[in-house]
Amino acid sequence: MAIRIFGKLNDIVNKPFAVDYPVSLGTFKTILHQHFPELRSISFQIAIDQQMNENETLLLTEDSEIALLPPFSGG
Numbered sequence: 001m002a003i004r005i006f007g008k009l010n011d012i013v014n015k016p017f018a019v020d021y022p023v024s025l026g027t028f029k030t031i032l033h034q035h036f037p038e039l040r041s042i043s044f045q046i047a048i049d050q051q052m053n054e055n056e057t058l059l060l061t062e063d064s065e066i067a068l069l070p071p072f073s074g075g
Helices: 025-035 037-041
Strands: 002-005 045-048 065-069
Touching: 025 037, 025 045
Parallel strands: 002 065
Antiparallel strands: 045 065
């Protein structure tokens, strides 16, 4: 599984962490917060296989591509 981390999130998520797959998106977020408590105070989104997703029950597998995206604005 590939995890891509962008922007200021890259400074926070700066060490490897283990995840047993398959895992739900909700559980993945919990694991992130356990390893990196600073994330609790930061707004960020998660893209799964290049699509934004907030479905907490979505199952992530070893083949999933996950991207952690900081807030961004468009214009």
